[in-house]
Amino acid sequence: MKVLFVCTGNICRSPLAEGILRDKLSKRGTDIQVDSCGFESFHKGDPPDQRALSIARKRGIDISGHASRLFTIRDFDAFDRIYVMDASHYGKLMRLARNETDRRKVDYILNILHPGKNIPVPDPWYEDLAAFEKVYNILEPACEKIALELDKNFSGHDR
Ligand code: 4NP
DSSP states (O other): OEEEEEESSSSSHHHHHHHHHHHHHHHHTOOOEEEEEESOGGGTTOOOOHHHHHHHHHTTOOOTTOOOOBOOTTHHHHOSEEEESSHHHHHHHHHHOOSHHHHHHEEEGGGGTSTTOOOOOOOOTTSOHHHHHHHHHHHHHHHHHHHHHHHHHHTTOOO
16 A cells, blocks of 8 residues: 655645654554655755754654655556645646546545545645644644554555
8 A cells, every 4th residue: 555645846745744644654563655746846856844844853753854756647556545735736636647546546635534625735835834833733633544544444464
């Protein structure tokens, strides 16, 4: 089982979600793989934003090892579930999807908590540190629910 988080720059929201979920899964001892990527190349190869790094560090999570990368069509084959942060990412993936199998893998991350509501995770990039803390607090319970469901369904098996 492989999970991908997608945002715009892959330096704020999706690396945070990746770090939070990986931390939860490692504590549960599962072998589910987690990655993140984005759509804009402005920060390609860069580590996460300082503000994302510091909020994660405050909660005991080190996301400094991540390097921003772009979504590629191969990600549809490589990943089983693809969680987006907002409607722009969802729209892009729906345009890129080659078939129903691709489309079915994609969902808004907050739909795990609020099914069908398509609530966005706000972009903190132009905001202050408090906005990153808010994003963390939005992502954390969503990742908890994802971890719970994955653990229930895929525990101990890489399938
Ligand atoms: P992210 O935030 O999508 O959560 O990583 C952003 C980071 C960079 C930009 C936009 C959003 N940018 O335009 O450079």
